[in-house]
Amino acid sequence: MAEGRERIQHERPKRASTSRKVLSIGIDLGGTKIVAGLVSKDGRLLHGVKEQTHGWGDPNDVVEQLSIMVRYLIDRADSYSVGPIGIGAAAQIEEGTGAVTFAPNLGWSYFPLRERLEEVLGLPLLVTNDVRAAAFGEWHLGAGKGFRDLVLVFVGTGIGGSVISSGRLLTGHANTAGELGHTTVLVGGPKCRCPNYGCLEAVAGGWAIALRAQELIAQHRLEGAALLDLADGDINRVTARMVCDTAQRGDLLAQRVIDEAVAALIAGCTSFANAFSPRRIILGGGVIEGYPDLVARVEGGVRERALPAVVKDLEVVKASLGNDAGVIGAAAMARVHFSRKGLSPA
Amino acid sequence: MAEGRERIQHERPKRASTSRKVLSIGIDLGGTKIVAGLVSKDGRLLHGVKEQTHGWGDPNDVVEQLSIMVRYLIDRADSYSVGPIGIGAAAQIEEGTGAVTFAPNLGWSYFPLRERLEEVLGLPLLVTNDVRAAAFGEWHLGAGKGFRDLVLVFVGTGIGGSVISSGRLLTGHANTAGELGHTTVLVGGPKCRCPNYGCLEAVAGGWAIALRAQELIAQHRLEGAALLDLADGDINRVTARMVCDTAQRGDLLAQRVIDEAVAALIAGCTSFANAFSPRRIILGGGVIEGYPDLVARVEGGVRERALPAVVKDLEVVKASLGNDAGVIGAAAMARVHFSRKGLSPA
Numbered sequence: 256m257a258e259g260r261e262r263i264q265h266e267r268p269k270r271a272s273t274s275r276k277v278l279s280i281g282i283d284l285g286g287t288k289i290v291a292g293l294v295s296k297d298g299r300l301l302h303g304v305k306e307q308t309h310g311w312g313d314p315n316d317v318v319e320q321l322s323i324m325v326r327y328l329i330d331r332a333d334s335y336s337v338g339p340i341g342i343g344a345a346a347q348i349e350e351g352t353g354a355v356t357f358a359p360n361l362g363w364s365y366f367p368l369r370e371r372l373e374e375v376l377g378l379p380l381l382v383t384n385d386v387r388a389a390a391f392g393e394w395h396l397g398a399g400k401g402f403r404d405l406v407l408v409f410v411g412t413g414i415g416g417s418v419i420s421s422g423r424l425l426t427g428h429a430n431t432a433g434e435l436g437h438t439t440v441l442v443g444g445p446k447c448r449c450p451n452y453g454c455l456e457a458v459a460g461g462w463a464i465a466l467r468a469q470e471l472i473a474q475h476r477l478e479g480a481a482l483l484d485l486a487d488g489d490i491n492r493v494t495a496r497m498v499c500d501t502a503q504r505g506d507l508l509a510q511r512v513i514d515e516a517v518a519a520l521i522a523g524c525t526s527f528a529n530a531f532s533p534r535r536i537i538l539g540g541g542v543i544e545g546y547p548d549l550v551a552r553v554e555g556g557v558r559e560r561a562l563p564a565v566v567k568d569l570e571v572v573k574a575s576l577g578n579d580a581g582v583i584g585a586a587a588m589a590r591v592h593f594s595r596k597g598l599s600p601a
Numbered sequence: 602m603a604e605g606r607e608r609i610q611h612e613r614p615k616r617a618s619t620s621r622k623v624l625s626i627g628i629d630l631g632g633t634k635i636v637a638g639l640v641s642k643d644g645r646l647l648h649g650v651k652e653q654t655h656g657w658g659d660p661n662d663v664v665e666q667l668s669i670m671v672r673y674l675i676d677r678a679d680s681y682s683v684g685p686i687g688i689g690a691a692a693q694i695e696e697g698t699g700a701v702t703f704a705p706n707l708g709w710s711y712f713p714l715r716e717r718l719e720e721v722l723g724l725p726l727l728v729t730n731d732v733r734a735a736a737f738g739e740w741h742l743g744a745g746k747g748f749r750d751l752v753l754v755f756v757g758t759g760i761g762g763s764v765i766s767s768g769r770l771l772t773g774h775a776n777t778a779g780e781l782g783h784t785t786v787l788v789g790g791p792k793c794r795c796p797n798y799g800c801l802e803a804v805a806g807g808w809a810i811a812l813r814a815q816e817l818i819a820q821h822r823l824e825g826a827a828l829l830d831l832a833d834g835d836i837n838r839v840t841a842r843m844v845c846d847t848a849q850r851g852d853l854l855a856q857r858v859i860d861e862a863v864a865a866l867i868a869g870c871t872s873f874a875n876a877f878s879p880r881r882i883i884l885g886g887g888v889i890e891g892y893p894d895l896v897a898r899v900e901g902g903v904r905e906r907a908l909p910a911v912v913k914d915l916e917v918v919k920a921s922l923g924n925d926a927g928v929i930g931a932a933a934m935a936r937v938h939f940s941r942k943g944l945s946p947a
Contacts, residue, residue, distance in 0.1 A: 347910050357910060404774040418876075420773060425766050427878025428750040429910045432766065434875040437908060439868035441788050442804075451871055451906040458788075522785035525797055529780040530764070530876065532773025560797040562783060564693050564703060564775045 277338040280328050281586030282321065283385060284308070284344040286360030289317075291324045292579075293332055294586035298396030300579050302331050312362035314355070315371075322375045341381045341589030343388025343581045344368065350430040353382035381589040385581050387433065389539070389574075390417030391424065392584025395591070398537045398575040406533040407574070408435055408524065409540035410549075412495075413448070414456040418531055436460060440522040458519035461495035461542050468498045468512045478508040499545035516542075517549060521556030528561040528569060539574025547573060623684040626674050627932030628667065629731060630654070630690040632706030635663075637670045638925075639678055640932035644742030646925050648677050658708035660701070660717075668721045687727045687935030689734025689927045690714065696776040699728035727935040731927050733779065735885070735920075736763030737770065738930025741937070743921040744883045752879040753920070754781055754870065755886035756895075758841075759794070760802040764877055782806060786868040804865035807841035807888050814844045814858045824854040845891035862888075863895060867902030874907040874915055885920025893919060 278301065282291040285308065292303035304324055309316045321342070329337050346358030346368075353369025355361075369382040383391075390399075390407040399405045403422040409415045414436025418425045425432040436456035437449050444453025445463065457463050469490050472479030481501055486492040502509035524536050536557070538550050554571035561569065576583055624647065628637040631654065638649035650670055655662045667688075675683050692704030692714075699715025701707075715728040729737075736745075736753040745751045749768040755761045760782025764771045771778040782802035783795050790799025791809065803809050815836050818825030827847055832838040848855035870882050882903070884896050900917035907915065922929055 416876075420766065420771050420778065421769070423767070423769070425877065427766060427911075428880040428914060429878045431908065431910050432876065432878040434878075434908055434911070437875040438784070438872040440785055442786050442864050442868045449906075449908055453868070518788050522788045522799070526784040526872070527876075529783040530762075530778065530873075531771065532775045532778040532780075534774040560795075562777065562780055562795055564777050565773075565780070568774060 276334075277336045278332055279338050279586040279590045280325060280340040281388070281582040281584065281589070282324070282340070282342040283388070283581030283585065284317070284321070284342055284346075284361075285385065286345055286358075286362075289320065289324065290578075290582050291321075291328060292582045292586070293328050293335075293337070294583050296590065298392070298576075298583050298587060300583055302328065303579075303582065304328065308361070314361070314363050314366040314368065317361070318368070318371050318375055321372060325376055325378075339381065339586075339589035339593040340376075340378055341383065341388065341585035341587070341592075342368070342372075343383055343385035343585040343588075345385045347429075347431060348382055348384050350426060353380065355382075379593060381585070381592045383585065383588060385585075386415035387417050387424065388585040388588055389415075389576070389580035390419070390433070390584065391588045392576050392580040392582075393537050393539065393574050394419055394424075395587045396576065396583060397580065398572050399535060402534045404531065404533045405535050405537060406435070406524075406527045406531050407433075407537045407539070408520075408527070409574070410459060410461070410520070410538065410542040411540035412461040414460045414540075416527075418527075418533075420531060420533075435523065435527060438523050438526060440519045440526075455519055455523040459516035459523070459542070464495040464498050464512055464516055464542065465493055467515065468493050468495075468509065471508055471512065475508060481506050482509060495542055496545055499542065503546060503548075513546065513549075517552050517556070520549070520553045521560065524553055524557045524571065525560045528557055528565050532565050534568055534570070536569070536571045537574050538571065539577075539580060543573060544577065622680075623682045624678055625684050625932040625936045626671060626686040627734070627928035627930065627935070628670070628686070628688040629734070629927030629931065630663070630667070630688055630692075630707075631731065632691055632704075632708075635666065635670065636924075636928050637667075637674060638928045638932070639674050639681075639683070640929050642936065644738070644922075644929050644933060646929055648674065649925075649928065650674065654707070660707070660709050660712040660714065663707070664714075664717050664721055667718060671722055671724075685727065685932075685935035685939040686722075686724055687729065687734065687931035687933070687938075688714070688718075689729055689731035689931040689934075691731045693775075693777060694728055694730050696772060699726065701728075725939060727931075727938045729931065729934055731931075732761035733763050733770065734931040734934055735761075735922070735926035736765070736779070736930065737934045738922050738926040738928075739883055739885065739920050740765055740770075741933045742929060743926065744918050745881060748880045750877065750879045751881050751883060752781070752870075752873045752877050753779075753883045753885070754866075754873070755920070756805060756807070756866070756884065756888040757886035758807040760806045760886075762873075764873075764879075766877060766879075781869065781873060784869050784872060786865045786872075801865055801869040805862035805869070805888070810841040810844050810858055810862055810888065811839055813861065814839050814841075814855065817854055817858065821854060827852050828855060841888055842891055845888065849892060849894075859892065859895075863898050863902070866895065866899045867906065870899055870903045870917065871906040874903055874911045878911050880914055880916070882915070882917045883920050884917065885923075885926060889919060890923065 416435025441453035762781025
């Protein structure tokens, strides 16, 4: 701890003359893995580390793990100064305090993450939600750079989102705005993991794509043979990734599942276009990475269906930072945050 | 024109000492009628006038009509000063210029409404969209007073909406944000009047309620007898109002139509709750006024289905300004706008 702090203090005097060489640290804290990296001002991930997340349910284990990862990165920074640290966590975050209020994927309820980690590291931190960090990365350094009105939709196992409107990231009363995966696209549709039915995520999220394929395979063994084979004959091991792969190779059952997901994504993105009037809708996440043609199909549908005034300048594009969006975005968000507060070089 | 201008100029010197007595003029410009009124700072509509909209397709006729209405109101202001004038038009408005870019209900395409009316009246004007004006009214002087995060949904013939997030009204890239009626709630659902299918408006808007009732009556003459009777036996004359009335009196066919609309409103409002995390969802418009119990039913559904963090502080309430929201809101918006610009007493 003392070592890390000393290093930072030692480098501070240089900052006026070497402001271009200050690196920030970004951390993507998920339920299964933690990725942390040194990020330059222009958004390059210079050095990254990845670990399995320790200590399900015990946040103190994660604090210990994070502090070790941060100190390791500070050591790797060589002659660069290390500035602000940003964490994007798979959690609901209390605005202002940086406390986690709910994190089902980490097994935490309330935990003052920012406060505890600042105590251990002796360094100021920004804690935000992981999807919001990734969205911030795409906005400042990725596919949304230079735009003031954006809707970001990340289609992974679940579906997360974030909205930039007139140059401001929407937070809402509970600091949870942007939960676009839980937009109802089908009244009376399949049960979601949230309390609702027919959510976008319940049709087009990775878990829903896998589940729907499993249902269809059980009903149509012949048509499902290729997928089942990929899963070594175990229907429960069919994944969204397998569905994307086989659909792209022409498998009809997999294509049917993807078609349903595309219809839901078109419905959702049309709704987002009409509600927010973005200049760009940015699609990212594992399902999009696994089936890049989805972007053009969604764009085609939205262009046909959204209101003409909204469609005029609208583009639907793929996210450009890929899996690094969370780390780069958390680092960028911290840099901007502490720069505004005058606590750190921007 | 000169008369109006002189009157204003004559009264200006008094403004420092009588700032509480400055009235603004609000105008609700629709395709079938125009309502204009004198509005006090605290949002009371002191004197209103209502006329059929003249000149379908010729905006110059409407400019003439509006200028006569404004001069009449200035004369009625007696000893009060008349300050800013705000117009909420059933149109898409270009941000900054106050020009109408599209107004299907008025039969206009492009028309520089603010510029032309300022020329004729010699007074500064604010021109905005009618739904946005009503939303601003509810926010500043109605059911949303004192809140920073609001979603407003007006269920009339169509469904309009507006969103306030962290104390700012969302506009979006095309200045059309808040088109919440065109949120897809049912993939593959009924055709909307917009290019999309299964929109909230296509199930729960007044026109859709009437259409759905007409369809069901055609299929079930016996169950539809009460509604058909109300419409003097002409199925095409069945209105949403009739459906609301007979549903409240226990008619099963009408209740079925309303139940479908409620399910769509719950789906839509759950989506809005998750996307925006508002403190309040405010429901207004003719259908809500005609069936006030809808508010409690929608609140019950949203409370069950939206994300727990969002539901915690969320309230779903009825709009409080009723039909006057557009006039009061346009006046209030103009007052705030010109006060910020330092052009007029606030």
